[in-house]
Amino acid sequence: MRVQGVGVGRGVVTGPVLRMPEPLPExxxxxxxxxxxxxxxxxxAALRETAHDLSQHAEHTTGxxxxxxxxxxQMAQDPSLLxxxxxxxxxxxxxxxxxxxxxxxxxxxxxxxxxxxxxxxSDLGDLSxxxxxxxxxxxxxxxxxxxxxxxxxxxxxxxADTVGLxxxxxxxxxxxxGGPTSHTAILARAKALVAVVGVGDVDALVDxxxxxxxxxxxxxxxxxTPEDVQTARRRxxxxxxxxxxxPGTLADDTPIPxxxxxxxxxxxQAARExxxxxxxxxxxxxxxxxxDRAPSIAEQVEHYQRIFEEFPGRxxxxxxxxxxxxxxxxxxxVDAAEPNPALGMRGLRAFRGDDSILRDQLRALxxxxxxxxxxxxxxxxxxxxxxxxxxxxxxARELGxxxxxxxxxVPSAALLAAQILGIADFVSIGxxxxxxxxxxxxxxxxxxxEYQDPWHPAVLRLIRMIGDAGGQxxxxxxxxxxxxxxxxLAVILVGLGVTSLxxxxxALADVRTELRQHTLEHARLLASRALAxxxxxxxxxxMTEG
Ligand code: PEP
Ligand code: MG
Numbered sequence: 001m002r003v004q005g006v007g008v009g010r011g012v013v014t015g016p017v018l019r020m021p022e023p024l025p026e027x028x029x030x031x032x033x034x035x036x037x038x039x040x041x042x043x044x045a046a047l048r049e050t051a052h053d054l055s056q057h058a059e060h061t062t063g064x065x066x067x068x069x070x071x072x073x074q075m076a077q078d079p080s081l082l083x084x085x086x087x088x089x090x091x092x093x094x095x096x097x098x099x100x101x102x103x104x105x106x107x108x109x110x111x112x113x114x115x116x117x118x119x120x121x122s123d124l125g126d127l128s129x130x131x132x133x134x135x136x137x138x139x140x141x142x143x144x145x146x147x148x149x150x151x152x153x154x155x156x157x158x159x160a161d162t163v164g165l166x167x168x169x170x171x172x173x174x175x176x177x178g179g180p181t182s183h184t185a186i187l188a189r190a191k192a193l194v195a196v197v198g199v200g201d202v203d204a205l206v207d208x209x210x211x212x213x214x215x216x217x218x219x220x221x222x223x224x225t226p227e228d229v230q231t232a233r234r235r236x237x238x239x240x241x242x243x244x245x246x247p248g249t250l251a252d253d254t255p256i257p258x259x260x261x262x263x264x265x266x267x268x269q270a271a272r273e274x275x276x277x278x279x280x281x282x283x284x285x286x287x288x289x290x291x292d293r294a295p296s297i298a299e300q301v302e303h304y305q306r307i308f309e310e311f312p313g314r315x316x317x318x319x320x321x322x323x324x325x326x327x328x329x330x331x332x333x334v335d336a337a338e339p340n341p342a343l344g345m346r347g348l349r350a351f352r353g354d355d356s357i358l359r360d361q362l363r364a365l366x367x368x369x370x371x372x373x374x375x376x377x378x379x380x381x382x383x384x385x386x387x388x389x390x391x392x393x394x395x396a397r398e399l400g401x402x403x404x405x406x407x408x409x410v411p412s413a414a415l416l417a418a419q420i421l422g423i424a425d426f427v428s429i430g431x432x433x434x435x436x437x438x439x440x441x442x443x444x445x446x447x448x449x450e451y452q453d454p455w456h457p458a459v460l461r462l463i464r465m466i467g468d469a470g471g472q473x474x475x476x477x478x479x480x481x482x483x484x485x486x487x488x489l490a491v492i493l494v495g496l497g498v499t500s501l502x503x504x505x506x507a508l509a510d511v512r513t514e515l516r517q518h519t520l521e522h523a524r525l526l527a528s529r530a531l532a533x534x535x536x537x538x539x540x541x542x543m544t545e546g
Pocket of ligand 1: 281322431433481
C-alpha cells in the first residue's frame with residue numbers, strides 16, 4: 001500500500017515507524033473522589049516511573065543530552081515537589097491535577113530566577129506531561145524514546161521539536177499535516193532529513209510497520225518489496241549531480257550567486273563544502289526557539305560571531321526575528337489569542353509598540369559584524385510597504401548596520417517594489433509567505449498543498465514586478481524561499497530578474513547544474529512563457545518540454 005504526500009528533498013529511506021502521541025490536555029480541576037492516601041500513592045508511583053524512564057534513556061545517551069536527562073530524572077524525584085503534590089492532594093485535587101499544578105508552580109519559580117534556571121523551565125512542562133501520561137496509562141507525548149532508529153510519524157511538529165530531532169535515531173519523518181513550505185518541512189530540509197509531509201491519513205502507519213519513504217516522489221510505501229526499495233535507490237543514484245562545486249553561473253557566464261539558508265552555526269561547514277557562496281537567509285528566530293526570556297546582547301553576539309566567522313569575505317544576510325504565527329517565541333510580547341496570527345503581529349510588526357528587542361538584536365549584529373570579516377547585511381521580515389521599509393532601514397543604519405534590505409513576502413511589497421527599492425539596499429523574496437498570502441492558502445495546512453505552489457502564475461507575476469524594479473534601480477533581488485531550491489524554477493526566477501538564490505545547502509548542487517544549461521536570454525524566454533501559463537502545471541511544462 002502506498003500513500004501520497006509532498007516530499008522534502010530527494011532522499012530515500014526505509015525503516016519501522018513510530019507514532020508521536022498528541023499532547024495531553026490540561027487535567028480538569030474537579031475534586032478527587034478517591035482518598036488522599038490513594039491519590040498520593042498513584043502520584044508518587046507515576047513520578048518514580050518518570051524518573052526511571054529518564055534514567056534509562058540517559059544510559060543510552062552521551063554528552064549534553066545525557067546531562068539534561070539525568071537532571072530531569074532528579075527533578076521528578078525532588079522532595080519539595082513531592083511535598084507540594086501531597087499538600088495539593090490533601091486540598092482535594094486529583095493526582096493528575098496536583099502534578100500539573102505543582103510542576104507549573106515550579107516552572108514559574110525557575111522562570112522568575114532567570115539565567116540558566118529559566119532555561120530549564122521548559123523541561124518541567126515535559127516532565128509534567130510524562131507523569132500525567134503514566135497516571136492515565138497512555139503513551140508519553142512528544143518524540144518517542146526509542147533506542148533503535150525509526151521513522152517518526154506525527155500530525156505535525158513544533159519548530160523546536162524538529163530542530164531537536166536526533167538524527168542518529170530519527171531516520172525520516174512523515175506528517176499528516178503541514179505543507180511543503182511549513183516550518184517542519186523547512187527545518188527537515190535544513191537537517192537533510194528525508195521527509196514526506198501533508199500525507200493526510202496516516203492511520204495505516206501503526207507502530208513497527210516497515211515503510212519506504214521516497215521524498216523525490218512524495219510517497220510512503222507500507223511493507224515495501226525489495227524491488228520497491230531497489231527501484232527508489234536506483235532512481236536516487238541517477239539523479240545525483242555531477243557538476244563540480246563552484247560559483248553559480250549561467251551558460252553565458254552571468255554570475256548567479258548560490259547562497260545557503262541556515263538556522264545554526266553548526267550547519268555552516270557543510271554548507272561551505274556544498275559550495276555555498278555565503279548565507280542568503282539566517283533565520284535568527286530559530287536560534288532562540290527554546291528561550292523563555294530575550295537573549296542578552298552578549299549572548300546574541302556570541303551566536304552571530306560563530307556564524308560570521310565561517311564566511312570571511314562572504315555575504316551573510318541576517319533576517320531579524322520573524323516570530324509570531326507558527327514560530328512563537330516565548331519572550332515576544334505577542335497576543336497568543338489573535339484570531340488570525342499569520343495576519344497579525346508577526347515579523348517586524350511584533351515590535352510596533354516596544355522595539356527594544358529589535359534594537360538589541362541590531363546592536364548585537366553590529367558588534368558581531370565589526371569583529372568579523374563577513375560582509376554582514378540585515379533584512380526585516382513581513383514588510384508591506386515603503387513606510388515599514390523606511391522604519392527598518394533607518395533603524396538598522398542608526399544602529400551601525402550599513403547594508404539593510406527587506407523581504408518581499410506580502411503581495412503589497414511586490415506591487416510597491418519600486419518604492420521599496422528606492423529606500424532599501426536590496427530585496428529578498430520569501431516565496432513561501434508570498435505564495436501563502438497571494439493564494440490565501442495557509443502554508444501549515446496540508447489539505448491546501450496544491451495552492452502552496454510558487455509555480456503559480458500569480459506568484460510568478462509578482463516576482464516579475466520585483467525583478468523589474470530591481471533591474472530599474474540596479475539593486476539586487478534575491479530569492480530565499482523554498483522556490484530557490486527547485487532547479488527548474490530557479491531558471492525561471494533568474495529569467496524574471498532575480499540576481500541570487502538562497503536555499504537549503506543540499507539543494508545547491510542540482511540548482512548549480514541546471515543554471516549552467518541556460519543563457520540569461522534563454523532563461524528570460526522561458527520565464528515569459530511561464531508567465532503566460534494559466535496553472536502551475538502549465539508553467540512547469542515550459543521547462544520539461546523545452
Ligand atoms: C519565506 O517566507 O519564503 C521565507 C523565506 O521565510 P520563512 O519561510 O522563514 O517564513
Ligand atoms: Mg516568510
